[in-house]
Amino acid sequence: MTDHGQPQVTGGSSGIGKCVAIECYKQGAFITLIARNENKLLQTKKEIEKYSVNDKQVVLCISVDVSKDYGHVENVLKQAQEKLGPVDMLVNCAGTSITGKFEDLEMNCFENLMAVNYLGSVYPSHAVIPTMKERRMGRIVFVSSQAGQLGLFGYTAYSPTKFALRGLAEALQMEVKPYNIYITVAYPPDTDTPGFAEESKTKPLETKLISETSSVCQAEQVARIIVKDAIMVCMGIFRIVGLFYLGSFDSIVRRCMIQREKSESTDKTE
Numbered sequence: 001m002t003d004h005g006q007p008q009v010t011g012g013s014s015g016i017g018k019c020v021a022i023e024c025y026k027q028g029a030f031i032t033l034i035a036r037n038e039n040k041l042l043q044t045k046k047e048i049e050k051y052s053v054n055d056k057q058v059v060l061c062i063s064v065d066v067s068k069d070y071g072h073v074e075n076v077l078k079q080a081q082e083k084l085g086p087v088d089m090l091v092n093c094a095g096t097s098i099t100g101k102f103e104d105l106e107m108n109c110f111e112n113l114m115a116v117n118y119l120g121s122v123y124p125s126h127a128v129i130p131t132m133k134e135r136r137m138g139r140i141v142f143v144s145s146q147a148g149q150l151g152l153f154g155y156t157a158y159s160p161t162k163f164a165l166r167g168l169a170e171a172l173q174m175e176v177k178p179y180n181i182y183i184t185v186a187y188p189p190d191t192d193t194p195g196f197a198e199e200s201k202t203k204p205l206e207t208k209l210i211s212e213t214s215s216v217c218q219a220e221q222v223a224r225i226i227v228k229d230a231i232m233v234c235m236g237i238f239r240i241v242g243l244f245y246l247g248s249f250d251s252i253v254r255r256c257m258i259q260r261e262k263s264e265s266t267d268k269t270e
């Protein structure tokens with residue numbers, strides 16, 4: 001059934017997720033887009049279909065809130081797999097941001113962001129893992145953020161949700177590695193998307209000034225890196241060989257250094 005990729009992309013109707021879907025579609029994949037707004041999904045489906053590389057390719061749309069009812073999320077993702085075949089990659093892009101000073105943010109900001117950005121990645125991942133384990137293959141991508149590596153002014157509600165994804169990814173990786181399932185985490189910088197434009201409307205001045213120290217990326221570029229990393233990590237054997245080489249190169253450099261120091265000190269004593 002699957003001589004082509006079968007990715008499911010949450011948040012696939014906009015921004016980074018849309019570009020990830022296009023990137024996979026250009027490689028011949030059958031795509032499932034997951035987001036809430038049906039019109040946006042259909043519009044994106046049409047846009048993606050322009051990039052088809054063969055006439056069998058399909059773009060399936062699922063309208064669901066990834067952060068609300070786990071049972072429902074599980075059902076719709078399973079239904080999609082019945083239609084298109086087993087998913088080989090899940091890219092968790094659905095997410096949103098609210099900025100503001102800690103004391104100015106309402107409690108529901110903290111609750112909603114944790115629900116969408118964190119649980120909204122847990123639910124779809126939990127739904128696809130059993131099939132991936134059975135098939136002894138799969139990839140799951142979590143889209144964190146540079147604000148998931150550093151806590152920055154204005155991001156008290158957002159950053160923790162993105163830090164959480166890293167903890168989830170590392171613990172889950174240890175569990176699923178024996179099943180040949182690979183987890184990657186992306187940490188994108190500010191990226192030009194509808195979500196970013198929305199976020200920028202209410203950013204505190206401090207956050208703006210901090211953000212302006214680094215430039216805004218294009219969503220296409222971020223998506224390309226996300227897809228490439230997800231595929232590269234699968235080449236487990238190459239990674240191991242690569243690490244071995246790095247280790248052996250380090251020891252060459254170390255030997256040369258010791259050699260050079262020795263000959264320098266004998267030069268001095270002569």
Ligand SMILES: NC(=O)C1=CN([C@@H]2O[C@H](COP(=O)(O)OP(=O)(O)OC[C@H]3O[C@@H](n4cnc5c(N)ncnc54)[C@H](OP(=O)(O)O)[C@@H]3O)[C@@H](O)[C@H]2O)C=CC1
Binds near residue numbers: 066143145187190193
């Ligand atoms: N743009 C940026 O500067 C950066 C973004 N990121 C992260 O990348 C991801 C994508 O961001 P970006 O492309 O900017 O976002 P956009 O706002 O442009 O797109 C978000 C997508 O997620 C969907 N979505 C949002 N909430 C839910 C939900 N509860 N259930 C299902 N789908 C949902 C939206 O569709 P709908 O609303 O119809 O549901 C839409 O398809 C986010 O996780 C974000 O935190 C990370 C670093 C930088």
Ligand SMILES: CCCCCCCCCCCCCCCC(=O)[C@@H](N)CO
Binds near residue numbers: 097146147149191195
């Ligand atoms: C090793 C770590 C390197 C860190 C470099 C520091 C750069 C600071 C710039 C601030 C960037 C803020 C990113 C938030 C992006 C985001 O997730 C939102 N735009 C979502 O909408």
